[in-house]
Amino acid sequence: MSEPSDASPLAVSHEVQGAPPTPPRSAADDRGDAALRKDEMIQHEQPPRAKRPDIRFLLKARFHLLSRWLLLALGLLMLGTSYETASEASDALTYRPPGRLINVGGHRLHLHCLGRGGPTVVIDAGLGDWSTSWMQVQALAARTTRVCTYDRAGMGFSEPGEWPRTAERFAAELHTLLRRAGVEGPYVLAGHSMGGLTVRVFTRRYPTEVAGVVLIESMSPQPSHAAVVATSHAPSVSLAWLAARVGLVRLLAGPLGLTEGMPRHVGPTYLALLATPRYFRTLADETEGLPTSLKQAGAVTTLGDLPLIVLSRGLNSTPDWQARQARLLQLSSNSRQFFARHSGHSIQLDQPDAAVAAIVDMVEALRSARPDHDSTRPARPVVAATEEEV
Numbered sequence: 001m002s003e004p005s006d007a008s009p010l011a012v013s014h015e016v017q018g019a020p021p022t023p024p025r026s027a028a029d030d031r032g033d034a035a036l037r038k039d040e041m042i043q044h045e046q047p048p049r050a051k052r053p054d055i056r057f058l059l060k061a062r063f064h065l066l067s068r069w070l071l072l073a074l075g076l077l078m079l080g081t082s083y084e085t086a087s088e089a090s091d092a093l094t095y096r097p098p099g100r101l102i103n104v105g106g107h108r109l110h111l112h113c114l115g116r117g118g119p120t121v122v123i124d125a126g127l128g129d130w131s132t133s134w135m136q137v138q139a140l141a142a143r144t145t146r147v148c149t150y151d152r153a154g155m156g157f158s159e160p161g162e163w164p165r166t167a168e169r170f171a172a173e174l175h176t177l178l179r180r181a182g183v184e185g186p187y188v189l190a191g192h193s194m195g196g197l198t199v200r201v202f203t204r205r206y207p208t209e210v211a212g213v214v215l216i217e218s219m220s221p222q223p224s225h226a227a228v229v230a231t232s233h234a235p236s237v238s239l240a241w242l243a244a245r246v247g248l249v250r251l252l253a254g255p256l257g258l259t260e261g262m263p264r265h266v267g268p269t270y271l272a273l274l275a276t277p278r279y280f281r282t283l284a285d286e287t288e289g290l291p292t293s294l295k296q297a298g299a300v301t302t303l304g305d306l307p308l309i310v311l312s313r314g315l316n317s318t319p320d321w322q323a324r325q326a327r328l329l330q331l332s333s334n335s336r337q338f339f340a341r342h343s344g345h346s347i348q349l350d351q352p353d354a355a356v357a358a359i360v361d362m363v364e365a366l367r368s369a370r371p372d373h374d375s376t377r378p379a380r381p382v383v384a385a386t387e388e389e390v
Contacts, residue, residue, distance in 0.1 A: 107162075109161075122190070126193025133346070157273070165282070165285040167292075171201040174198065190359055193219055215311065244275055261349040302332070305333045305334045309361065312338070316345070
């Protein structure tokens, strides 16, 4: 009977299987394994973060880019301004006023008269317009009588005037202009659009100096009309002033059609006077004063029995505009209405013969009623307009 062995079962098993015994582990080995497991856990739980961009580098890059754009914009502005200044200087030598510049007290207004005979016709252009667009009408009507056109202060060839620009000031300056130029009345006043407001105020202020009135697509003194015009013009006029300051208006004149409808021989002159910052500044002043001008003209409720012709467009008209034109006839007990059937608002360009017809008809009627008027005149021009007795 053998004695029991004191060897462990594990030792016996090793002996049986023939595997080498496991070497004993030290405390250092245990600590190393624990550190390795900790590193693996950190790597799995917290992935490495992306490297942050350098904020100072980005800000510096953006600053340099912005600086380059600003320098480019500044260079273009300086180039455009120089171009506009040089163009205006060249235009001043190329396009001379056809008439005279008359001092009316602090500034000079341009007055251009053609023809012989009386009564003298004085044409007042509309908002943002001046004598150049009326040259064709003036030349045709001057075959019958003396016809004068003028430019309001700041428009056309005239120098800028005092502010505010309202119908009362326009009428006073026009009266001074005619008196100092030696143009004697009584006159036939022909006012287009806003010019019709000036004509009404002039007639009230100087009644003995007006023989007859022709209102051509005249504005009607309605506050709502003024609000619409002023609101619609203000933003575009400010933008146009800036564009003109750097020469963009004259560069884009062709694509924008700024001289469309203008007789070819006056187109360059018209553009030279329109494409300037001064023009748009004056247009802004006239637009700002329009509500006051309408109130001043609205105070003139009657012209008595003064001969009056109202010339209205036939195209692109609305019932409201037609009603406004019809109400103008109530200003005088001696009124008639003509229609330019083939014209829009700018009758002087669309159908100039209709404007001539209305003016000449008034002149002939006054000559028939007043034999003392100088009737020294050549043949009457061929004109075409339709008339409706009121």
